[in-house]
């Protein structure tokens with residue numbers, strides 16, 4: 001569980017070991033802290049597992065030397081290989097964020113918040129696009145590459161693509177900021193924001209720590225992504241509250257029934273994305289959107305007034321019509337439009353009509 005208001009135990013300075021009694025006390029305190037930190041990590045993964053979450057936050061490590069806790073805990077050092085690509089990304093993100101936090105602690109980030117320009121209404125933009133066009137509001141994704149597809153667009157100019165999307169009638173944009181797996185960056189997000197693009201911007205990042213939400217806000221995001229396959233309920237609750245406080249929209253992404261049911265049980269969630277791509281296996285099936293909106297779940301979603309976004313694997317006007325019939329009022333599309341030489345034309349091709357203003 002991440003708490004932005006408390007310093008991470010990762011960041012505690014490592015003391016040099018000397019032999020005087022004072023430093024021996026320091027050392028035993030440090031061992032105690034390390035043990036505590038390790039135990040908390042184990043417990044977090046256990047809580048997450050009870051919610052059906054298979055992604056572990058960081059590689060399992062053996063207990064610190066001289067550990068005397070429960071025997072089962074001592075047995076759980078099961079090797080340091082991620083079980084799938086999502087888990088690999090999350091483990092990498094965990095170390096990356098720890099380093100970024102060290103360079104720019106939360107207290108420093110918070111100073112920039114005072115001078116940050118106001119956020120733009122992400123959900124409002126989707127709703128008015130839907131009303132204006134009669135088709136789902138488009139979140140167009142600025143995406144150079146992905147682990148499943150490799151490089152999607154070679155001559156990648158993020159600002160040019162963003163401007164073309166806006167011209168083509170996108171309601172909002174999604175900008176990938178992960179560098180290692182998606183060849184994105186926060187520089188792209190900042191560049192798009194300062195190029196005068198008016199569409200609200202989603203920071204497409206793998207969030208594992210509340211610090212990242214503040215960082216996204218400072219870098220010009222209007223919305224962030226929270227992945228239910230990665231974040232336990234407590235994190236989803238806590239992080240959506242931080243978003244409200246910062247004026248950001250939270251797009252909470254689910255892929256299966258269990259994740260959808262968890263999310264529907266949490267108060268205050270207004271925007272839910274159904275990912276048609278399984279992030280563990282890369283399989284894509286747009287019927288997933290339909291399945292998750294059927295019956296009782298669809299009823300609860302309508303009752304709560306949640307706006308649903310159909311995500312991934314949408315290529316043709318009939319794909320759009322299919323997810324619209326299933327009940328989505330917005331779609332998130334990357335590959336099919338980013339790879340067109342003119343992304344604005346890609347948008348009219350995707351919807352089968354011109355949706356520009």
Ligand SMILES: O=P(O)(O)OC[C@@H](O)[C@@H](O)c1c[nH]c2ccccc12
Pocket residue numbers: 141143204253275311312313314332333334335336
């Ligand atoms: O390129 P596609 O198939 O149109 O997909 C876009 C978007 O849905 C996809 O990039 C995505 C959905 N959820 C994510 C989470 C992380 C990274 C990427 C994603």
